[in-house]
Amino acid sequence: MIPLSLPKMIDIAVGAAVMGTVGVLIGLLMGDGFLIVATSVGLLLGVGVGMLGGRRFFLGIFLGALLGGALAWALSGPENITIGASAGAAMGGFLGVWVSMLLDVFGRRPVQTSGYESPKSPSAHDDRESQSPP
Numbered sequence: 001m002i003p004l005s006l007p008k009m010i011d012i013a014v015g016a017a018v019m020g021t022v023g024v025l026i027g028l029l030m031g032d033g034f035l036i037v038a039t040s041v042g043l044l045l046g047v048g049v050g051m052l053g054g055r056r057f058f059l060g061i062f063l064g065a066l067l068g069g070a071l072a073w074a075l076s077g078p079e080n081i082t083i084g085a086s087a088g089a090a091m092g093g094f095l096g097v098w099v100s101m102l103l104d105v106f107g108r109r110p111v112q113t114s115g116y117e118s119p120k121s122p123s124a125h126d127d128r129e130s131q132s133p134p
Contacts, residue, residue, distance in 0.1 A: 008051070015050025016043050018058045022065065025086045056100040057093060064092015 004012070023042020027035035049057060068088015072080045 008053070011053050011055060012047055012050035014058050015046035015048075015054065017046070018061050019043065019046025019049065022061060022086065022089045025065070025082050025089065028082050029086055056103075057096045060092040060094075060096020060099065061089045062092070064095070065089035067092070 019042040020039055021042070023039040023045075024035070026042070027038030030038065046058075065085045065088050068091065069081045069085035071088070072084020076084075
């Protein structure tokens with residue numbers, strides 16, 4: 001068994017908590033018969049994504065669930081908080097992945113793909129070789 005570092009264990013615990021909560025919300029929405037199944041699937045997905053290190057993804061889900069629940073409560077009352085939180089968590093997850101991809105793309109340095117030569121070795125196209133001595 002591979003020993004896990006503390007940050008990796010924190011990611012796994014946060015993933016299980018966030019996705020397990022989303023599973024509970026979806027299970028409540030679908031009915032009591034689906035509560036255990038939805039919670040179990042949420043926990044398994046949370047542990048899997050946590051092992052891959054999805055902190056931004058979990059942050060998006062968490063904020064989406066909070067904002068979706070608050071918006072549903074403000075617009076239609078407390079009986080629809082679970083629906084709003086579930087929908088907000090789904091939207092937050094999608095937006096979290098999208099923002100994560102954009103941050104990765106724009107944070108990357110451009111890679112030179114051709115014409116690279118080591119500075120230690122003389123180049124065949126070196127201007128110093130084409131110059132005549134004074």
